[in-house]
Amino acid sequence: xxxxxxLRWWAAxxxxxxxxxxxxxxxxxxxxxxxxSMHHWNGLSPVKPFTGLAEFRHLFQQPIFGLVIRNTVIxxxxxxxxxxxxxxxxxxxxNRRLPFRSFLRGVSFAPYLVSFVSAGLAWVWMGSSGxxxxxxxxxxxxxxxxxxxxxxxALPYVIAMYTWKMAGYNMVLxxxxxxxxxxxxxxxxxxxxxxxxxxxxxxxxxxxLAESTxxxxxxxxxxxxxxxxxxxxxxxxxxxxxTTTLVYYIWxxxxxxxxxxxxxxxxxxxxxxxxxxxxxxxxYFTKESFRAS
Amino acid sequence: MTQRTxxxxxxxxxxxxxxxxxxxxxxxxxAKSSTGPVSLTFEExxxxxxxxxxxxxxxxxxxxxxxxxxxxxxxxGAADSELPKLESAVAAHDPPNLxxxxxxxxxxFASSDAIVEAQKYFKSTNFQASSIFxxxxxxxxxxxxxxxxxxxxxxxxxxxxxxxxxxxxxxxxPATWTQFLxxxxxxxxxxxxxxxxxxxxxxxxxxxxxxxxxxxxxHLLNSSQTKVAFDSPAxxxxxxFWNTLMKDHVATFGPLNDSYQLGAFESGKVAMTINxxxxxxxxQQQHAVSxxxxxxxxxxxxxTNIGGESLFIFNTTPAQDKAAFLFxxxxxxxxxxxxxxxxxxxxxxxxxAQDSAQYQAYLKKNPFINVFVKAMAVGKxxxxxxxxxxxxxxxxxxxxxxxxxxxxATAALHQASVQAQQALDASS
Numbered sequence: 001x002x003x004x005x006x007l008r009w010w011a012a013x014x015x016x017x018x019x020x021x022x023x024x025x026x027x028x029x030x031x032x033x034x035x036x037s038m039h040h041w042n043g044l045s046p047v048k049p050f051t052g053l054a055e056f057r058h059l060f061q062q063p064i065f066g067l068v069i070r071n072t073v074i075x076x077x078x079x080x081x082x083x084x085x086x087x088x089x090x091x092x093x094x095n096r097r098l099p100f101r102s103f104l105r106g107v108s109f110a111p112y113l114v115s116f117v118s119a120g121l122a123w124v125w126m127g128s129s130g131x132x133x134x135x136x137x138x139x140x141x142x143x144x145x146x147x148x149x150x151x152x153x154a155l156p157y158v159i160a161m162y163t164w165k166m167a168g169y170n171m172v173l174x175x176x177x178x179x180x181x182x183x184x185x186x187x188x189x190x191x192x193x194x195x196x197x198x199x200x201x202x203x204x205x206x207x208x209l210a211e212s213t214x215x216x217x218x219x220x221x222x223x224x225x226x227x228x229x230x231x232x233x234x235x236x237x238x239x240x241x242x243t244t245t246l247v248y249y250i251w252x253x254x255x256x257x258x259x260x261x262x263x264x265x266x267x268x269x270x271x272x273x274x275x276x277x278x279x280x281x282x283x284y285f286t287k288e289s290f291r292a293s
Numbered sequence: 294m295t296q297r298t299x300x301x302x303x304x305x306x307x308x309x310x311x312x313x314x315x316x317x318x319x320x321x322x323x324a325k326s327s328t329g330p331v332s333l334t335f336e337e338x339x340x341x342x343x344x345x346x347x348x349x350x351x352x353x354x355x356x357x358x359x360x361x362x363x364x365x366x367x368x369x370g371a372a373d374s375e376l377p378k379l380e381s382a383v384a385a386h387d388p389p390n391l392x393x394x395x396x397x398x399x400x401x402f403a404s405s406d407a408i409v410e411a412q413k414y415f416k417s418t419n420f421q422a423s424s425i426f427x428x429x430x431x432x433x434x435x436x437x438x439x440x441x442x443x444x445x446x447x448x449x450x451x452x453x454x455x456x457x458x459x460x461x462x463x464x465x466x467p468a469t470w471t472q473f474l475x476x477x478x479x480x481x482x483x484x485x486x487x488x489x490x491x492x493x494x495x496x497x498x499x500x501x502x503x504x505x506x507x508x509x510x511x512h513l514l515n516s517s518q519t520k521v522a523f524d525s526p527a528x529x530x531x532x533x534f535w536n537t538l539m540k541d542h543v544a545t546f547g548p549l550n551d552s553y554q555l556g557a558f559e560s561g562k563v564a565m566t567i568n569x570x571x572x573x574x575x576x577q578q579q580h581a582v583s584x585x586x587x588x589x590x591x592x593x594x595x596x597t598n599i600g601g602e603s604l605f606i607f608n609t610t611p612a613q614d615k616a617a618f619l620f621x622x623x624x625x626x627x628x629x630x631x632x633x634x635x636x637x638x639x640x641x642x643x644x645x646a647q648d649s650a651q652y653q654a655y656l657k658k659n660p661f662i663n664v665f666v667k668a669m670a671v672g673k674x675x676x677x678x679x680x681x682x683x684x685x686x687x688x689x690x691x692x693x694x695x696x697x698x699x700x701x702a703t704a705a706l707h708q709a710s711v712q713a714q715q716a717l718d719a720s721s
Contacts (some may be wrong), residue, residue, distance in 0.1 A: 003517065034411060040719060042401055042403060042404070042405060042679055042720070043380045044380055044383055044384075044399075044401060044405035044407050045404060045405035045406075046405065046406060058715065058719070061706050061715075062712065063690075063712065064690065112502075145616070148549065149492075149546060149548075149549045151697055151699075175547045215430060236493065236495070236549065236550045238493055238494060238549050238693065239492070239549055239693060239697060240690075240693045240694060240699055241494070241693070252686070255376065255377050256495075256682060256686060256687050257682050257683045258679070258682050258683070258717075259716070260399060287525065
């Protein structure tokens with residue numbers, strides 16, 4: 001009895017740092033955002049009058065709000081799908097006994113190590129009028145000019161940069177997953193007649209990678225929803241708001257327009273969307289991996 | 294062992310908690326309220342090292358003439374990154390005593406009780422407000438009172454490439470919109486454009502566009518500052534004039550949201566660009582382009598937009614607030630202004646400084662600066678109301694939508710005015 005009580009104290013002690021840090025830096029700000037989304041605040045004033053759902057209403061009435069949602073969806077889908085697909089492809093390649101295997105791994109992972117700010121600036125230069133991309137496209141008889149200043153190309157260009165950076169990261173995650181698959185399963189498969197690579201991949205590799213895929217999809221979704229620095233450095237959300245995603249818009253509302261209530265409302269919205277997606281993913285994948293095993 | 298565990302765990306818990314709480318405390322607040330000599334913190338974002346050195350010297354001179362006041366200066370870099378930091382400092386009751394920043398933030402800070410009204414010290418310190426240019430003083434007004442003190446001034450004019458003008462056979466710079474358009478056409482030829490159009494939905498673009506709104510006879514707000522007024526025939530005319538320059542292919546976009554950069558002008562790719570007097574040192578250092586400046590062309594009237602920085606005095610202790618005002622007052626004197634302005638390319642804030650023999654001699658040597666000094670006579674200021682940043686963002690979107698051909702000037706300005714009105718109503 002005494003021993004158990006003592007154990008409880010020890011448990012509390014070891015949990016305390018994590019609990020306190022999470023409460024102060026995670027749950028408190030989250031609750032504060034929800035509270036703030038129902039108040040009008042300019043970022044400085046000691047008074048924050050209660051406005052109910054007015055901040056949400058003003059947010060939805062913004063003429064660019066629809067565009068912001070559209071950009072966010074395009075950005076998230078446009079970065080998550082290709083960066084995972086390319087990452088998986090690279091992992092499959094890097095998992096084989098190829099010459100230059102370490103080189104391939106290094107080159108693919110290197111972009112992830114560069115900060116978004118330096119990579120973003122480099123891509124701005126490469127995408128400028130007369131820059132690398134303009135020059136390369138010129139061989140195909142097409143001069144796109146300055147990519148980041150063009151409302152039609154700016155978003156795809158930022159997406160390309162983001163995918164380039166994240167693919168190597170996904171490769172590493174998948175590579176770790178691939179190496180946990182025992183060789184015996186492939187050997188057993190071969191005895192059962194699974195000879196060609198595609199069937200092997202479909203029936204053995206992919207199902208056994210379900211846990212990696214689960215983690216990769218969720219982490220990429222969250223990263224993409226929160227992507228800010230690439231957009232800030234490359235386009236400032238422009239031109240004509242064509243690269244303004246929800247997170248960039250939140251920053252703009254808060255720090256440029258001083259509409260903290262609306263910014264909090266937009267943050268609350270983002271929180272709900274990401275939470276719902278994550279819960280959906282967890283449900284889907286727990287079922288899926290259950291079936292696979 | 295058992296004994297020790299019993300008391301150790303709760304104490305460890307409590308101390309962890311208090312460590313976290315201590316991080317949120319205000320450590321400097323206590324130090325600031327001490328009696329005796331007054332120490333002030335002064336945060337500024339002055340870019341040039343020479344001007345920094347000059348500021349240090351002037352602070353030393355001020356401290357000599359005001360024994361008992363000590364000022365420590367700190368550079369914050371770019372204003373965009375300073376504001377978020379400042380907002381947290383105010384929330385934590387630990388702001389600087391003095392802040393050098395654009396007066397456009399006056400309304401936001403004043404309405405939040407973060408800063409002290411400067412005007413309440415005018416009488417007791419014998420400050421002659423009439424010595425300051427009135428348009429400049431208005432940039433720091435909130436609800437009819439002066440809250441922030443002018444530090445330096447600037448405005449907008451047109452830079453032009455003298456060689457390209459001579460090549461196009463233009464002898465006198467354009468004085469009206471019509472002449473401007475005609476000259477831009479003459480200046481445009483294989484790869485060179487007549488004018489560099491500022492682009493982006495941020496303040497730089499909007500700041501320039503407002504001069505056209507005023508030149509066409511329009512206003513940003515009504516006189517009581519309760520209704521937005523830029524959605525007017527004058528506003529539409531101003532936006533359509535820019536649109537014409539683009540559609541006629543006599544103008545090219547500047548760098549998105551960075552159109553204050555001079556790359557295209559300095560490489561001779563554009564013949565005219567709108568900018569301020571502060572680039573004088575940079576222009577003198579480059580030798581590729583022979584440059585000059587002329588006043589912004591007029592339509593119905595002539596107008597330019599007054600900018601510059603002001604001193605914000607943050608609410609701390611009465612002794613510190615007053616000492617901070619004394620420094621703000623010192624900054625407006627010719628003793629400070631002349632040396633500061635001739636070194637930096639900024640314009641004087643007072644007529645006494647401008648009329649001084651020393652400054653006039655400087656202007657004679659620098660006709661480029663003189664263009665901007667003269668333009669101050671037709672200078673107008675953005676209203677420093679709390680909702681200005683939102684109104685500016687709405688106008689910025691209207692400009693982009695029009696110039697990128699997404700909307701007509703009429704529709705874009707109408708949409709912007711609905712949004713801006715909503716922001717104005719919410720802030721009052």
